[in-house]
Amino acid sequence: MRALEADVVVVGAGLAGLSAARRIKQAGREVVVLEARDRVGGRTLNEPIGDGKIVEIGGQWVGPTQHRALSAIEDLGLETFPTYGEGRNLFERRGRIRSYRGTIPKLNPLALAETGVVIARINRMARGVDPEAPWASPEAGRLDSQTFASWIGRHVRTAAARDLMKLAIWAVWAAEPEDISLLHVLFYVRSAGSFEDLIDTEGGAQDARVVGGAQLISLGLADALGDSVELSSPARRIEHRPDSVAVASDAVTVTARRAIVAMPPVLAGRLVYDPALPSIRDGLTQRMAQGAVVKCMAIYPEPFWRAEGLSGQVTSSDGPVSVIYDNSPPDGSPGVLLAFLEGRAARRASGLAAPERRELVIGCLRRFFGDRAGAPDAYVEKAWPNDEWSRGCYGGFMPPGAWIENGPALRKPIGPIHWAGAETAVVWNGYMDGAISAGERAADDALSALAG
Amino acid sequence: MRALEADVVVVGAGLAGLSAARRIKQAGREVVVLEARDRVGGRTLNEPIGDGKIVEIGGQWVGPTQHRALSAIEDLGLETFPTYGEGRNLFERRGRIRSYRGTIPKLNPLALAETGVVIARINRMARGVDPEAPWASPEAGRLDSQTFASWIGRHVRTAAARDLMKLAIWAVWAAEPEDISLLHVLFYVRSAGSFEDLIDTEGGAQDARVVGGAQLISLGLADALGDSVELSSPARRIEHRPDSVAVASDAVTVTARRAIVAMPPVLAGRLVYDPALPSIRDGLTQRMAQGAVVKCMAIYPEPFWRAEGLSGQVTSSDGPVSVIYDNSPPDGSPGVLLAFLEGRAARRASGLAAPERRELVIGCLRRFFGDRAGAPDAYVEKAWPNDEWSRGCYGGFMPPGAWIENGPALRKPIGPIHWAGAETAVVWNGYMDGAISAGERAADDALSALAG
Structure with a gap:
């Protein structure tokens, strides 16, 4: 086993971990980042599709109020482009497909x-x-004593509005209304700004994309960190004393003065801690689970739906595919349809064999875009619940009762251990923006401790 | 690292794991049990208090319909004795203490x-x-879309009945009404027989105790297993192929044809599996959390409350101590009061320093039994949420949405890996009885696979 030393050891080379490491390095401190995978980027991931082009099978969007994400993009010399949204969107409910413009589908006036x-x-x-x-x-x-489903049941009367709320929960939390505490929904809305900030494309969280793919942010950060990033080194054990810490991975052990664990709480809870962590923190890792997403991309010679006046954007409360976007590269070639399975549909589809899952997804695309959609040139996908280093997407959610009891442990350091990851963010919790701010906040805390 | 071979490797030497191992050995197969602690018994634990006597700071009671537990007790030549219940019980609500007889406290008639x-x-x-x-x-x-708190809010009108239901949730699940899915409450009731079976002392789950302490069951089972039980060997990693498995612990590695993992799902989820487990199973381990109990025993020269016509049984919806029992040895000497902190009160108290926790508990005992209760000869306790090998008690609970999505993974074997533990029981889920039947069921499944 190789042994390294640093001022700070960061566990996890997703956006949070890399953002933390950048800040530590900028402050003139030594940092080592341990990453389980053979790549950086965590829940962001580019997949090449030929001709130097990529599709993103992980996180991809940025919105105008996501200042940390936008400045990270700018700092790295990357560019954004607007999510394609020209033309009519489609909305499916109870077997009927309607077209509409804007965010809220046409429903009966009530x-x-x-x-x-x-x-x-x-x-x-x-x-x-x-x-x-x-x-x-x-x-x-x-607010924390009830599920969002219970709240809908009491406060939303029309069946169509209920279906829309369910769809919003799928699209934003990748979970079911019954999985999530009402307080968690409200926290998340507050953290993003408003409900519209979460669900909107133009002006909201799905406003724009990164030219070349959002994983470029992590790749750029990692590049600047050079050989400080140790890939294929899953952390297993953290021994901590008040002023020192040793993190053992499968490949290397790092001794440092502070650690930043930049992982979702449930995965952080699977490491061995010596001494064992306080029960309030352990309980958090028992209760905050990850949402479930399967992100699928069907690739066509061209975005044929555009010529038909369609934006490629679909929402369906019938499922199993709940949300579709035109995810073609900036130049519109090739044509790419992005289909999301979210929540229960994603959990179920994650248990299928890949060909069955593909058939399920392509069947949905055909329903909305006709036979041409049934014969893509290529199909790529990622079932995030099956990935042992993420075990879900987009982010973590709190079931009822967890925020009020275990919430105080979400960011509170334990001895020399600081907690990062998008799940710990105060602004844009669960998003790339939140991951960056969480990493920077943890880094600042660690740097203060080093200086103190 | 020592290397052992067996037909079946069992992970966990609680009642479930030991019951599984006994059955495997009885079938003439080789078994090795890996136990993290330096003792057997899991969530049962005897604590000596001098003069050859003990108190139980873990699970202790058996009831008349707990046939597996009763026959395990009989097989080992152990005996039971009735929980002390003579005299008046006390009930505290909103600052007022009343005395009553039976299970349900005196309330207003409505x-x-x-x-x-x-x-x-x-x-x-x-x-x-x-x-x-x-x-x-x-x-x-x-039923799985709502918390039990939401159900109470809609279906229970009087404040006193609501308080009683909350008290029942504390006493049985060691959690809060808002933590638990309504479906989980109903499952648990069904698994025990009826609500009364869960909450009753005489004739219910708190009917009788084991002479010498309930840990004697595990100690007896382990004794018969001899050197098949490897203590101080926390399992860390399970490599599995369709017909073989290797479990690596800190002390020894065991290669076998089948494995039985006899741990609560959340702790089982913290092991490393190679290959990684299907997402439905992983999701279960993300969502089924453990209840929280601090079990405290105050020891007096004699059970002085008996002379005052008190049974020693108290329920308080005011807390923080929610339930008290006379837990004296069969001969009534010394006098022992058992005080439970449960649910939120236990989670909070687990974060206190031991002297503060003691003061909190003794203060409650004094409220009910006067100044003599304030000066025990000795005080012992166990904050189960702080124990890294249990991380809670009495058992696991499902938040809303988890049963319907992840429930099918609770017992379903994965390749050569079978799942046991009280959380997997169909009858008396979460109880010692359930642990035994779960172990035996997993052993039968493993034996069938070996024979097949």
Whole structure:
């Protein structure tokens, strides 16, 4: 076993870990990053599709209020381009497909009015949640005692508006309304700004894409870190004393003064800690689970739907594919349709053999875009729940009761161990932007401790 | 690293693992049990208090329908004795202490009537749940979409009956009503028989105790297994092929044809599996968390409360101590009061320093039993959430949404790996009885596979 020394050891070379490491290096401190995979980028991942082009089978979008992500992109000399959105979107519900423009599909006027009221109500409730400490918000106990499904059941009357809310939970949390605490939904909305910030394409979280793929951010950060990043080195054990820490991976052991664990809580909970961690932290890792996404890309000679006046954007409350986007490269060639399986549909599809999963997804694409969609030139996908180093996407969610009891452990350092990862972010929790700010916050805390 | 071979390797020497190992050995197969601790018994634990006497700071009770537990006790030549229950019980609510006899405290007639109706309703709903497959029960989706707190909020009107239901959740699940899926509550009730079976002392789950302490069951089973039990050998990694398995612990590696993992799902999820496990199983280990209990025993020269006509049994919906029992040895000497912190109170108290926790508990005992209770000769306790090899008690619970998606993975073998532990039991899930039947069921499955 090789042995290394550093001021700070970072566990995980996703956006959070790499952002932390960059800041530590910029402060003139020695850093080593341990990464389980043979690549960096965590839940961002480019897949080459020939001709020097890629598709992203992990996180990809940035929005106008995601300042940390946008400045990381700018710092690295990368560029963004708008998500394709010209033409009509499609919405499927109870076997019927309608076309529409904008974010909210055409529904009957009553359901449409109610959807607006419900979103306004969620935004209003979310403004009462402190994103730094959701557990200390007024009425936190009541908000954390119920699932979002229970809240919908009591406060949303029309079936169509209920279906839209379910779709929003799939699209944003990659989980089911019954999985998630109402307080978690409100925290997440508050952390992003508003419900619309989460669900909107133009002006929202799906506004723009990174030319060359979002994994370039991580690749750029890693490049600047040089040989400080140790790939194929899954961390297994963290021995910690008040002012020192030793992290043992399969390939190398790093001794340092501080550690930053930049992983989702559930995966961080699977490391061995010596001494064992306080129960409030352990309980957090028992309860905050990861959402489930299968991200699929069908590649065609051209984006044929554009000529038909379609944006390629689809939402379906029937599923199993819940959300579709035109995910073609900036120059529109080749044509790429991105299909998401989310929540229960993703959990189920993750258990299928790859050919069956493909058939399921292509069948959905054909339903919306006709026979041409049924014969892609290529098909690539990633079932994130099956990936042992992520075990889900987009991010972690809290079931009822967890925020108020275990929330205080989410970011609180334990001895020399700091916690990062998108799940620990206060702003844009669960997003690339949140991962970056979480890494930087943990790095600042570690640097303060080193200086102190 | 020592290397051993066996037909079956069992991970965990609690009641489930030891019961599995006994059955495998009885079938003439070679077995090795790997245990993380330097003792057997898992969540059962005797603590000597002098004069050859003990108190149990882990699981202790058996009830008349717990046939597996009772026959294990009989097989080992052990005896039971009735839980002390003579005299009046105390019930505290909203600052007022009342005395009563039987299981249900004196309340106003309306609340008392409603409590009866609510319990009958829970029993009726529970009869509709298939304990082998709760996810396939009629209306499973609806029942699993809400917390038990939401169900109480909608179906229980009087404040006193609500407080009693909360107390029952503390006492049985060691969690809060908002933590648990309604479907999980119903499954658990069904698995035990009825709500009364869970909460009753006489005739219920708290009916009787084991002379010498319940850990004697595990110690007896381990004794018969001789040097097949490897202590201080925490399993870390399971490499599995269709017909073979290698389990690496810190002390020894065991190669076998089948493995039985006899641990709570969340702890089983913290081992490294090669190849990685299917996502439905991994998701189960992300979502099924452990309840929280601090079990405390105050020891007095004699059970002075008996002379005052008190049974020593207390329930308090005010907390932090929620349940108290007279836990004196069969001969009534010394006098022992057992105090439980459960659910949130236990999670919070687990984060306190031991002296503060003691003060908290003794303060509660003094409230009910006067100044003499404030000066015990000795005080012993166990904060189970802090124990890294249990990380909670009494058992695991499902938050909303987990049973219907991940439930099918609870017992389903993966290649050569079988799953045991009280959390996998169909009858008396979460109890010593369930642990024994779970171990025996996993052993039978493994033996069938060996013969096949």
